Amino acid sequence: MxxxxxxxxxxxxxxxxxxxxxxxxxxxxxxxxxxxxxxxxxxxxxxxxxxxxxxxxxxxxxxxxxxxxxxxxxxxxxxxxxxxxxxxxxxxxxxxxxxxxxxxxxxxxxxxxxxxxxxxxxxxxxxxxxxxxxxxERVDTETELHGIVGTSNKIQDVLRMISRLKDTRTPVLITGESGTGKELVARAIHFRGPFANRPFVAVDCGSLVPTLIESELFGYEKGAFTGALKTKAGLFQVASGGTIFLDEIGELPLEMQAKLLRVLQEKEVRPVGSNQRVKVDVRVVAATNRDLEAEYRDGTFRKDLYFRLNVVTVHLPSLRERRSDIPMLAHWFLEKYAPGASIQITSAAMKALLQYEWPGNVRELENSMERAVALGDRRIIDLADLPPAVASQSIGIGDGDAPMRFSPPSTTDLEDIERATIQRVFEQVKGDKAMAGRMLGISRATLYRKLKRYNIGTRSGLSSIAPALQ
Known part of the structure; x- marks a missing residue:
């Protein structure tokens, strides 16, 4: 354990x-x-x-x-x-x-x-x-935990950790690949606890301009540098009383890591251009997609800062490690982008989703579902609605939603996949457009539009598509 x-x-x-x-x-x-x-x-x-x-x-x-x-x-x-x-x-x-x-x-x-x-x-x-x-809390997990969805053991462990950490002020380090939902976890820890009505400030350390990092985090006095026309509070001061989320903490240069460590130890900041220190009471939640333990051993990350941040670690599994959550996540995102539409996913499309490696993790899956809603008919998601890289995972797999026995073409071009699928169904039903529409899960108007677009249903159309189906 x-x-x-x-x-x-x-x-x-x-x-x-x-x-x-x-x-x-x-x-x-x-x-x-x-x-x-x-x-x-x-x-x-x-x-x-x-x-x-x-x-x-x-x-x-x-x-x-x-x-x-x-x-x-x-x-x-x-x-x-x-x-x-x-x-x-x-x-x-x-x-x-x-x-x-x-x-x-x-x-x-x-x-x-x-x-x-x-x-x-x-x-x-x-x-x-x-x-x-x-x-x-699980009754409303999907809505209350800010989109952290799943029933796999690994994600349930994460939810349990959130439940324990939300009532504390303990520093937390969230680890995991890009796109796994590290900020969602940070927000859940903050907004599910007693400090929900206090500030939550998210800082992307990788996007901060190196020369301005200190002034952004700790603030500055009027006249501290060219362009400092008035005093400005830093992000630590803005977050005082609440939570500051330091995303991609490993991107901070070593000089700033030393200053951040002092803030965490002394619980005070010194704005740029000021001799006065300002007390701050802030909970720090940090996140990284790097191996900080290896980096401090290599000297690229401060060892003392690592142990200061790493009081409790929450590791987020990659989507590859929780494939059983993909169907639930996919339907969650479909409902998010098409509320009330009850969009369904064919077996062939779901098999492709389950087989894909998802290097971009949950974020990539969300983008794929948003794309499918935008380009599809808002009734059913099939291979043709998925990005080419995802759809290609279903090569050689039949569609369990209909008695079709064929292998999609070897090309990963989305239009070729869609055209071959419609052609095969049209041949199986011997030209019955109403039945073809039901098997494909699309409306008759959408079917007519696609038949015309791909020139399916005419002799020339049949002869031009046949080679792609061999």
Missing amino acids: SDDLRIRLLIVDDEESIRRLCITVGEALGFICTEAESGEAALAGLEDQPAHIILTDMVMPNMSGIEFLERVKKTFPRSEVAVMTGHGSVETAVQAMKLGAYDYISKPFSPLEELRLFLRRMAEKVRLVEENQFLR
């Missing part, structure tokens, strides 16, 4: 022996375990890495377990908190449960199996709550 999907357990106790014992049991259950010796240290750690389960002592120096519980439930309401008490104070434990604690367990743990079962029950509750929320 990916580390990002495992249960995270935080132990808070001023006794190291208790922390080590709990960690040993937690790791045996497959949890990712962290520890803190005080409530203050635990709260600081939770800012960077929220935990699903927190086990805290009741009596600690400075901040008590009760005070820590109240702070956690206010700031991280989805975390399950249980309290440990070694003083037999049932009243205090009951008070903790009234404040939202999951349960309490007495120290020392005797037998140790009691602690193991206690943690397992907490984990089961966390998983049940997350699964119920995930299933509720």
Whole structure:
């Protein structure tokens, strides 16, 4: 299981022996375990890495377990908190449960199996709550998650990650090939969470002019350079309180990577031409189609920035890795570009879509469906409506929507494919135009227009097409 999907357990106790014992049991259950010796240290750690389960002592120096519980439930309401008490104070434990604690367990743990079962029950509750929320969200996945569509295991893992990350401020690095939908995931993480009404600023790092990157990101003062006629806030300031999405982060030059790292560490920016620093509170979501780990090893990307951004990674699979989602995606895009038209896709066209390698991923599939709607009859999508590179994937495959037994011509020219298809159907129905229209899924008017265009139905037309069908 990916580390990002495992249960995270935080132990808070001023006794190291208790922390080590709990960690040993937690790791045996497959949890990712962290520890803190005080409530203050635990709260600081939770800012960077929220935990699903927190086990805290009741009596600690400075901040008590009760005070820590109240702070956690206010700031991280989805975390399950249980309290440990070694003083037999049932009243205090009951008070903790009234404040939202999951349960309490007495120290020392005797037998140790009691602690193991206690943690397992907490984990089961966390998983049940997350699964119920995930299933509720799936009802409207297509519309609510901004076009992230699919039922394959890999895309469902992505949706689960979005569900977990939306309530946090943790930095996220989204990886995947171009066209896989990295910005869609960034938007879903932002707009599905409690910060949806705050700014979301998308920055294409690859499109920024090198000499102007700093002023675009951090702003500038009036007179800072030629053309700076007035003070302008940078994109980090615009996004303050919300999310900044740094797309293609690997395109940033090394000099800017150092300045970006300082902003992430200090949570402040210095506009160009100013001596004053401006505080910014912004969640950073970055994306790349590069292997940043390999690049930092080669010295082309800063190692410290990589680890600062790479707190949680969401990897988007290529469309080749989730072919089972292609039919759902294709129909989603058809509905998007022809609402209510209920356009259907023939078996031959669908087989071509499933066989194509999709180097441009989901974006290329969307463009193909938009093209099919624009050029087709808005009733049915056949091979002739697909781009030549996609349609050519169906060579040698029969059309399961009609009893046709032929191999399309070897040429990838779209018009030749369309003409050969119509010719074969016309021959099979012995010239019955009404039946040919039904088999092709097009209206009679469209059929007449195409018959005339390709000179089909006359002796000269038959003789000129025959060689292409051999």
